[in-house]
Amino acid sequence: xxxxxxxxxxxxxxxxxxxxxxxxxxxxxxxxxxxxxxxxxxxxxxxxxxxxxxxxxxxxxxxxxxxxxxxxxxxxxxxxxxxxxxxxxxxxxxxxxxxxxxxxxxxxxxxxxxxxxxxxxxxxxxxxxxxxxxxxxxxxxxxxxxxxxxxxxxxxxxxxxxxxxxxxxxxxxxxxxxxxxxxxxxxxxxxxxxxxxxxxxxxxxxxxxxxxxxxxxxxxxxxxxxxxxxxxxxxxxxxxxxxxxxxxxxxxxxxxxxxxxxxxxxxxxxxxxxxxxxxxxxxxxxxxxxxxxxxxxxxxxxxxxxxxxxxxxxxxxxxxxxxxxxxxxxxxxxxxxxxxxxxxxxxxxxxxxxxxxxxxxxxxxxxxxxxxxxxxxxxxxxxxxxxxxxxxxxxxxxxxxxxxxxxxxxxxxxxxxxxxxxxxxxxxx
Ligand code: HEC
Ligand code: HEC
Ligand code: HEC
Numbered sequence: 001x002x003x004x005x006x007x008x009x010x011x012x013x014x015x016x017x018x019x020x021x022x023x024x025x026x027x028x029x030x031x032x033x034x035x036x037x038x039x040x041x042x043x044x045x046x047x048x049x050x051x052x053x054x055x056x057x058x059x060x061x062x063x064x065x066x067x068x069x070x071x072x073x074x075x076x077x078x079x080x081x082x083x084x085x086x087x088x089x090x091x092x093x094x095x096x097x098x099x100x101x102x103x104x105x106x107x108x109x110x111x112x113x114x115x116x117x118x119x120x121x122x123x124x125x126x127x128x129x130x131x132x133x134x135x136x137x138x139x140x141x142x143x144x145x146x147x148x149x150x151x152x153x154x155x156x157x158x159x160x161x162x163x164x165x166x167x168x169x170x171x172x173x174x175x176x177x178x179x180x181x182x183x184x185x186x187x188x189x190x191x192x193x194x195x196x197x198x199x200x201x202x203x204x205x206x207x208x209x210x211x212x213x214x215x216x217x218x219x220x221x222x223x224x225x226x227x228x229x230x231x232x233x234x235x236x237x238x239x240x241x242x243x244x245x246x247x248x249x250x251x252x253x254x255x256x257x258x259x260x261x262x263x264x265x266x267x268x269x270x271x272x273x274x275x276x277x278x279x280x281x282x283x284x285x286x287x288x289x290x291x292x293x294x295x296x297x298x299x300x301x302x303x304x305x306x307x308x309x310x311x312x313x314x315x316x317x318x319x320x321x322x323x324x325x326x327x328x329x330x331x332x333x334x335x336x337x338x339x340x341x342x343x344x345x346x347x348x349x350x351x352x353x354x355x356x357x358x359x360x361x362x363x364x365x366x367x368x369x370x371x372x373x374x375x376x377x378x379x380x381x382x383x384x385x386x387x388x389x390x391x392x393x394x395x396x397x398x399x400x401x402x403x404x405x406x407x408x409x410x411x412x413x414x415x416x417x418x419x420x421x422x423x424x425x426x427x428x429x
């Protein structure tokens with residue numbers, strides 16, 4: 001699985017060497033004394049339950065669980081341009097997990113990216129966001145993790161390219177990019193907005209994917225939510241430059257985040273699908289608060305892409321892309337054509353989905369390669385993967401046809417290169 005969050009850019013070597021030298025005093029972090037594993041009975045049921053919800057909002061299992069039979073036992077390889085990093089075991093196993101961690105060690109790891117033994121942790125663990133989480137929520141998370149089943153599992157050794165395997169260099173990265181929490185309330189905004197901001201900026205770490213990164217892998221200052229890259233997918237802009245044909249409202253954001261599908265927009269695919277899956281079990285008021293905050297980020301959207309009724313330039317697109325049109329009729333139309341049975345059930349029309357409007361064609365291509373099982377309506381139709389049934393040239397024709405028919409934007413340049421590149425990434429283990 002390719003989980004490159006592209007956090008390690010070329011600049012990290014230079015900037016980290018430089019900054020780490022300046023900050024050598026900060027390199028050393030003391031180990032915190034280990035404790036016997038806390039008695040699970042010492043945590044109240046309500047605290048554990050709150051921790052479970054917070055773990056869902058924080059997507060802990062998206063990275064820490066590889067095998068559903070071994071929750072939170074780690075082992076996931078995270079491919080970065082500078083080598084492979086393995087996610088660690090955070091079950092309460094004393095020898096291989098965090099069973100002997102005192103609460104303070106957990107707080108420090110979550111906020112400062114320092115392990116109990118004093119090692120600096122790679123920012124593939126989004127502690128730059130978790131730094132904003134308050135003590136009460138971190139303690140609930142600690143209670144939740146300490147009451148999971150201890151699993152003995154040691155992750156493989158990281159294969160980082162020299163010198164990035166040298167952890168003290170991370171101090172340089174932290175000096176440049178680690179925010180100094182905690183979350184600061186904005187008094188002029190409502191409680192709901194502040195709750196949403198706290199969750200989005202902190203535990204929800206939405207910017208981890210939706211904010212572009214600089215060469216050193218830090219989130220670009222001044223470009224929060226301008227759109228980023230995650231696992232070979234595009235994480236669209238959540239600011240005023242969002243490209244969705246219809247402007248997102250609080251209600252439509254709430255539906256999308258809660259159910260993974262919104263009839264006026266899209267279904268959550270790729271790395272966004274687990275995010276929506278987790279939010280489907282979060283408290284309703286929290287998901288609504290997130291929607292309120294995200295909609296405020298998008299305020300002032302200047303695009304005038306949305307046309308009602310939705311764009312459908314079928315005849316013109318067919319003239320321009322006859323091969324794509326034929327492929328679409330054969331392979332896709334049975335589900336997606338106007339009036340197809342699936343469409344009658346309130347599914348988003350292709351003329352409304354964001355992916356076809358985006359500057360980058362990669363999500364449209366990824367959906368064809370990987371398919372899509374919408375979160376809601378498990379018994380309803382799902383989109384099969386076409387990776388084995390369409391050759392690259394056919395995927396290019398189809399994407400060009402979709403763009404021409406369902407958007408008013410110019411053709412995607414370098415479509416063939418995108419398809420070839422994604423195909424290569426997908427075929428890697
Ligand atoms: C995007 C992937 C990702 C997510 C999401 C994530 N983690 Fe991690 N986490 C990692 C990686 C990678 C490491 C190991 C970093 C290293 O070895 O330097 C890690 C390390 C840790 C550690 C330190 C373990 C040790 O032995 O030093 C703790 C504690 C932890 N994570 C807790 C959590 C919790 C709690 C959540 C959810 C709120 C969470 N993580 C969400 C990727 C993630
Ligand atoms: C692991 C990476 C990742 C994280 C974390 C993440 N997203 Fe996303 N998000 C994506 C990707 C990729 C897409 C595009 C999905 C698609 O094309 O179906 C997306 C799509 C979206 C969309 C739809 C935008 C549009 O115009 O179609 C919204 C809204 C959204 N995310 C909100 C959030 C919020 C709020 C959070 C935090 C709670 C979040 N995301 C966290 C990767 C992520
Ligand atoms: C068996 C039914 C089926 C077939 C065949 C099918 N799809 Fe889909 N497709 C779906 C479902 C289900 C979704 C999820 C969204 C929804 O329910 O509308 C989806 C989503 C999509 C999306 C993204 C929508 C979003 O919400 O982000 C695109 C683009 C797409 N399909 C293109 C195609 C293309 C191109 C083909 C032909 C190569 C195709 N589909 C064939 C069922 C199908």
